[in-house]
Amino acid sequence: MALFDDAYTADPHPALAELRRAGPVHRVTSAAGVPFWMVTRWNEARQVLTDPSLSKRQPVDQLPPELRAALATQMLLRDPPDHTRLRRLVTAAFTPRRTQALTPHIERITDRLLDDLATASPPDLIDGYAVPLPLEVIGELLGIPAADREPFHTWSSALLGGRRRPGRHDRRPVGARRVLR
DSSP states (O other): OOOSSHHHHHOOHHHHHHHHHHOSEEEEEOTTSOEEEEEOSHHHHHHHHHOTTOOSHHHHHTSOHHHHHHHTTOGGGOOTTHHHHHHHHHHHTTOHHHHHHHHHHHHHHHHHHHHHHHHOSSOOHIIIIITHHHHHHHHHHHTOOGGGHHHHHHHHHHHHTOOOOTTTTOOOOOOOOOOOO
């Protein structure tokens, strides 16, 4: 089965459903040629994520040196106790008060993205909404200036295996929300 090709990128659901039917754990190779284990079922994924005998380090060790250096401090690729320490730091930024203060701004970002999506032909919910919304919010939380967010979005999408294509999310002024039909 071909993973991470154009057909998979356009619609991963059939391939992932086939993997789930075949079993919960599969050895696959990323688009960059790095082999890793893919867990496709909830119970097994939860078990893997909570098993202290498993490590996240091996896949990173197989990456090219320049990418490995860039990911060396990435929280999601750290094992406890370092991951736990970093997670506590991040969690402190998401207090109920801080989250409530961000709500109006997140709603403005959402309105702008939905406006853009409503005029897109054809609309792409992933590239037009699901990818840019968390990146915009994270950019705000990290204090990345608006002028520097395009490279941040590009790098983040590349690291996350996103489908983002250059120039897809040009900034527009916030406008009224349109109903998508």
